[in-house]
Amino acid sequence: MMDVTLQTDRLLLRMFREEDLAAYAQICADPEVMRFLGNGNVLDRAQTWGQIAWFLGHWALRGYGMWAVEERATGELVGRIGFIDPEGWPGFELGWTLRRSSWGMGFATEGAKRALQYAFEALGRDRVISLVRPLNAPSIKVAERIGERLEGEVELFGSKALVYAAGRNPG
Template sequence: MVTLETERLLLRMFREEDFDDYAAIFSDPEVTRYLGDGEPLSRFAAWRSLAVMLGHWQLRGYGMWAVEESQSGILVGRIGFFYPEGWPGFEIGWALKPAYWGLGYAIEGAKAALNYGFSELGQEHVISLIYPDNIRSIQVAKRLGEKLEGKTTVFGREALIYGINREAWDIT
């Protein structure tokens, strides 16, 4: 399984021992407000979500990584790729604990993931689906070089499509 390291983060596979932290992260209404249907996850739903993250790797050969702060070893969220059946494109996404918002972790981890997606997975185009009122994620997408490409509907909600092509990606 693929592991990526940045200056401050370790992007690694999820493990069973991550479940309590994962469930706590995704039971927080601030975290889930802009994900899926916007509702916090019960422990059962968090288990299913984690299983989807792991199954995505098995079925597609890529997916979301657990994001661990290197220095502390704390699980701070997830960053990576999502492209289930019927999805509008090969997506990069991020979700972190609120205590870690504003520290540049989403950008740092997403840059490492995008480098991997373009260089190792051979992707030509990557999108991010972002709800219009999710200003923080829009800022992350823009800092990654993504441009607004249109709109779609996911989970019954309007989402903006931000995207970037391989040739526009600046690896630095």
């Protein structure tokens, strides 16, 4: 399995580790954080462990996946940013989720911009999507800030998701 690490001025995007479980479980147990993800339900510790295993399996099977996001100044896990494209998914998706105490600090935009650059330059992707629930205004703003534009909508886990997309810049 690849071990790809990315950096920004304030963030380290790295592979999930077993010792991330406690901090990531706190994020996944927050109803406000989980409100627009999947079916909107919080995850318990065992479900969170399963999600981390799923992220790592995605790396093993696809060669890309979701990174744990660490704040470089503190070493604390603040969320996840990266790619998913499991069987039957609407496309190669860039997603982001941060703990509530890290909202509004520009971390999602900063990390997503770096991940998008990686998708185009290192993975050779021509198109990247982000699926965002219509009421998730902060994530819509992140998608727009990283250069994605609204393309349409799909049904995801029984409800509507907006499809934001960005293409590789020519040249």
